[in-house]
Amino acid sequence: MTMEAKIQELIDKCNNKMAENEEMRKEVESLKKVFNFDLDTEKYSMKLENAKIGDFKPEFAEDADVVVTTTPEYFEQLLSGDLRPMRAYITKKITIKGKIQDLMFLKKFF
Known part of the structure; x- marks a missing residue:
């Protein structure tokens, strides 16, 4: 499976969770965020x-x-x-520009 397909699968999983869980949906309803993922040779974005x-x-x-x-x-x-997100961040296996809270907030839905 390609990386693009894996990410799409996670997005679908997240969207299904939000569709099924009213509490989760309410928690993110007011948010509007744009994410870019730079994976060296691959680049992705999502909203x-x-x-x-x-x-x-x-x-x-x-x-x-x-x-x-x-x-x-x-x-x-x-x-x-x-690989846990915080461990990746602390060991510099991942870098984040912007508010880390935005990324961590999104992570809990996957």
């Missing part, structure tokens, strides 16, 4: 708006609130749960 993650594209968005930079290998470990 969180109206309690839904959408506009997932294999390119950067110009108006990103958060930019996450890492390697495809470390990102894969983050997705699989083999």
Whole structure:
């Protein structure tokens, strides 16, 4: 499975959780955030708006609130749960420009 397909699968999972869980939906309803993911050779963007993650594209968005930079290998470990987000951040396996709270907030929905 490609990295793009893996990320799309996680987005679908997150959107399904928000659709099924009213409390979760209410928690993010008012948020509007744009995320860029720089995975060295691959670049992605997505938007969180109206309690839904959408506009997932294999390119950067110009108006990103958060930019996450890492390697495809470390990102894969983050997705699989083999690498914890805070450990990756502390050991500089991942860098974040923007508010880390925005990224950590999104992480709890996956």
